[in-house]
Amino acid sequence: MRHILPALAIALLTACETTPITPMQGYEDMQTLAPEESRLWYSAAELDQQLQKSGSLYKDEDLRAYLEAVMHKLYPEYDGAITVRIVDSPSLNAFALPNGSIYINTGMLSRLENEAQVATVLAHEGVHFTNKHSWKQRRNVKNTTAFSTGFGMVIGIPGLGDLISLSSIYGYSKDLEREADADGFRRLQAAGYDVSQAPVTFEFLLAEVEALDIDEPYFFSTHPALEDRINNFRELARQQASVNGYKGAEAYRSHVDKLQLELLADYLELSQQQSVLLILERQGAFDRYPPSAWYYLGEAYRLRNEAGDTERSVKAYQTAIEQSPGFAPSYRALGLYYMKNNDSLQAENYFSKYLELQPDAQDRDYIEYYRTSLKSGE
Amino acid sequence: MKITAVTIVLVLVLLSGCAPTWVKVDNTGRNYRNEHYSITLPAGWMRLESDDGLILSKDGILLQIISIQFRPHKDTFEKIKKDSSATMLPSELAQLSIAELKASQEDNLPSLEILHNAPVGLGGRTGFDVHLRYKTKAGLRMDMEMRGVVDNSGFYLLKYSAPTLHYFERDRQTYEALTESLQL
Amino acid sequence: MSHQRGCSLLLCITLVLAGCASTPSARLHYTIKQDPGSRPLQQVVLLPIDLDVYELSAGGVREEVPEWSSSAESSVRNALLVSKGTGGNCCVTREVDTSSLTPDEREALDEHLALFNTIATNEMWASLPYNTAWHFKAEHFDYTLGDGLGFLKDKYGLDGGLVITGEDVVSSSGRKTTAVVGAVFGIAIPLGHSILMGGLVDFSTGDLLWLNYEVSGAGEADLRDPASCLELANNLMKDYPGLLSADSSSDRTGK
Numbered sequence: 001m002r003h004i005l006p007a008l009a010i011a012l013l014t015a016c017e018t019t020p021i022t023p024m025q026g027y028e029d030m031q032t033l034a035p036e037e038s039r040l041w042y043s044a045a046e047l048d049q050q051l052q053k054s055g056s057l058y059k060d061e062d063l064r065a066y067l068e069a070v071m072h073k074l075y076p077e078y079d080g081a082i083t084v085r086i087v088d089s090p091s092l093n094a095f096a097l098p099n100g101s102i103y104i105n106t107g108m109l110s111r112l113e114n115e116a117q118v119a120t121v122l123a124h125e126g127v128h129f130t131n132k133h134s135w136k137q138r139r140n141v142k143n144t145t146a147f148s149t150g151f152g153m154v155i156g157i158p159g160l161g162d163l164i165s166l167s168s169i170y171g172y173s174k175d176l177e178r179e180a181d182a183d184g185f186r187r188l189q190a191a192g193y194d195v196s197q198a199p200v201t202f203e204f205l206l207a208e209v210e211a212l213d214i215d216e217p218y219f220f221s222t223h224p225a226l227e228d229r230i231n232n233f234r235e236l237a238r239q240q241a242s243v244n245g246y247k248g249a250e251a252y253r254s255h256v257d258k259l260q261l262e263l264l265a266d267y268l269e270l271s272q273q274q275s276v277l278l279i280l281e282r283q284g285a286f287d288r289y290p291p292s293a294w295y296y297l298g299e300a301y302r303l304r305n306e307a308g309d310t311e312r313s314v315k316a317y318q319t320a321i322e323q324s325p326g327f328a329p330s331y332r333a334l335g336l337y338y339m340k341n342n343d344s345l346q347a348e349n350y351f352s353k354y355l356e357l358q359p360d361a362q363d364r365d366y367i368e369y370y371r372t373s374l375k376s377g378e
Numbered sequence: 379m380k381i382t383a384v385t386i387v388l389v390l391v392l393l394s395g396c397a398p399t400w401v402k403v404d405n406t407g408r409n410y411r412n413e414h415y416s417i418t419l420p421a422g423w424m425r426l427e428s429d430d431g432l433i434l435s436k437d438g439i440l441l442q443i444i445s446i447q448f449r450p451h452k453d454t455f456e457k458i459k460k461d462s463s464a465t466m467l468p469s470e471l472a473q474l475s476i477a478e479l480k481a482s483q484e485d486n487l488p489s490l491e492i493l494h495n496a497p498v499g500l501g502g503r504t505g506f507d508v509h510l511r512y513k514t515k516a517g518l519r520m521d522m523e524m525r526g527v528v529d530n531s532g533f534y535l536l537k538y539s540a541p542t543l544h545y546f547e548r549d550r551q552t553y554e555a556l557t558e559s560l561q562l
Numbered sequence: 563m564s565h566q567r568g569c570s571l572l573l574c575i576t577l578v579l580a581g582c583a584s585t586p587s588a589r590l591h592y593t594i595k596q597d598p599g600s601r602p603l604q605q606v607v608l609l610p611i612d613l614d615v616y617e618l619s620a621g622g623v624r625e626e627v628p629e630w631s632s633s634a635e636s637s638v639r640n641a642l643l644v645s646k647g648t649g650g651n652c653c654v655t656r657e658v659d660t661s662s663l664t665p666d667e668r669e670a671l672d673e674h675l676a677l678f679n680t681i682a683t684n685e686m687w688a689s690l691p692y693n694t695a696w697h698f699k700a701e702h703f704d705y706t707l708g709d710g711l712g713f714l715k716d717k718y719g720l721d722g723g724l725v726i727t728g729e730d731v732v733s734s735s736g737r738k739t740t741a742v743v744g745a746v747f748g749i750a751i752p753l754g755h756s757i758l759m760g761g762l763v764d765f766s767t768g769d770l771l772w773l774n775y776e777v778s779g780a781g782e783a784d785l786r787d788p789a790s791c792l793e794l795a796n797n798l799m800k801d802y803p804g805l806l807s808a809d810s811s812s813d814r815t816g817k
Binding site: 399402424437439516541544545 | 677684695709
Binding site: 055088090270272 | 455458459460465467468469473474476477480481485486488489492495496497504513515517
């Protein structure tokens, strides 16, 4: 055994890739790729196509153009070659593919409050691309000898999906993440953003992850030292406090308004009422959301169904009707409440109003069935 | 290369040497009964009974699959951590069933499209009937129909899934006839 | 297009790795078994070939090498298109020019190819050694893709299509070293495989008239090598029912 191990070490060393990986300096560096790197770009391009074909992308060209403009502010030397696409998913995630395709989820976008915060995320992801972190991480994995056997190895071989895994599910190593934080912070500052927003971005995401006890992959999931990173950002922001740094709250909100309500509906569709509560119970939430959001709050209480939630939900629906009388779903919700509480008259009144406001309602058949049942006394 | 959960299960079964037992439904074996329900199975189809319920297929589980499940009211919807109840409305059951389906997929099925969602008579009660469509990562459209109902014991769910191309409509009547035979 | 292959190749690998006897023999549609002359096809074209060649690193990471994939597709295409003239078994002399298809037609073709992969996977599943209850599907082979490819017949005068998919996983030198070291410790390290899968589709009915797989373990075949591609393709096609009324046209495009 003793004479085998040195041979093994020699064998491993000679098998490792050794081409140095140096960061890109700008657009020109995207035109010449090492062979190992071009394979990663090829896989990334396939994944781009797959994401487009699968219906996973959120279609809002205006929002996409806005985010790409932010990216261009942060990385002007790339002449707009770094693309930003939006994934239609309520989870908190963003990732960068090796070919400069940056993806950010609608869930992430709906949580952020201003342009400086989204710039923090985009700047961070941009560093993963410019500094070739996917390549570094992949080389690390490839060169690790794993004595997995048989079928487990066949299943475990990373495929296209692991390009996302490398950058979000498992995350990069702590060193690479620190590099992305630091370089991203510099980009944020150079682009004139309010750097005090950088730790804020992480802080309320951390609060949400803790409150929701999320066990799914998310942007920062693999870093037990997330609080260390927040403290690090706070220190950087304190040292580099930007005078008149740009926040861009109004510009950001004008682009994500529609998405925010859609996300609330998405969360309820997945019965993730806790996410809706976290968003809407936050102070000042209704400064950012239209009055119809009271309906979604009501639905979240109804789904949570803890002590007192029924009363809270009814109050929320009533507020939605007072403040947004043309928003039909609030009437349906109260119709269902009164039906369950055997108040046929009130139930019929609300169902009738619901269908009057939304005659082509998708659930019309259910509502008509309920109305018939009420009339027949079932 | 996409590796589906079905394949992993199949392969694990292969490697463990423990094969599930499929049985052909003949004319004498069409009436199925257990402690919760009785149902008339389509002759000529293959049937598999497991702890989770009944599975039926004619050409193979990747080309069409009918499943019949009963779940008690506790932890009915495991992925979304919700219970059902005997008094739940059909529209609420439909909503939770769709949420459970979405939550069971890693990407929450972004291409999911609801084609039909309405009440239906099932097992002598009023349940829900949802017809939906989604696309696999390989670009193949899949149709699924779910019919479900509750009683005091629990939640009954009958699902039918097949590729949209050619297969789904071909055996849809068989599925509907099956659901109409359900007795609680 | 590797994602279109679904699970069928994984099942092939499974059979090989699990040491199961041989891969399933070629399947023929039951109507042809009953009456070989019953399904005459005048014009059969080669549909877009989907082959991926990967390199397997020491640590088990597999990475597609696009140049190798492209070269393998060319080699297999040439092997299929010329093999009749050189004593091979294939009688396909044309390939579909996908650039001549409208976007809707291309989408329809892609979806039908995805359905083909699903059917092939299903057939492999039904043929699993322990799945005896389903072995009747091999005896009465009656799969269909439906009539959605009828536009290829109407538009281009084509009767049927030959579908070819596959992959090759090639071990890097580091991987081979790992395997040698692993063997010392009694640990088996998978070194790769080559798989080619072929199917013949009748465009009028969508019936899958023929289905076959050719699987090779590590080192037995190499899709980077044109000669190896020719051998693998010939082995794949040896039970191919062929053009029942051969067309010797040398026009290679489906335009």
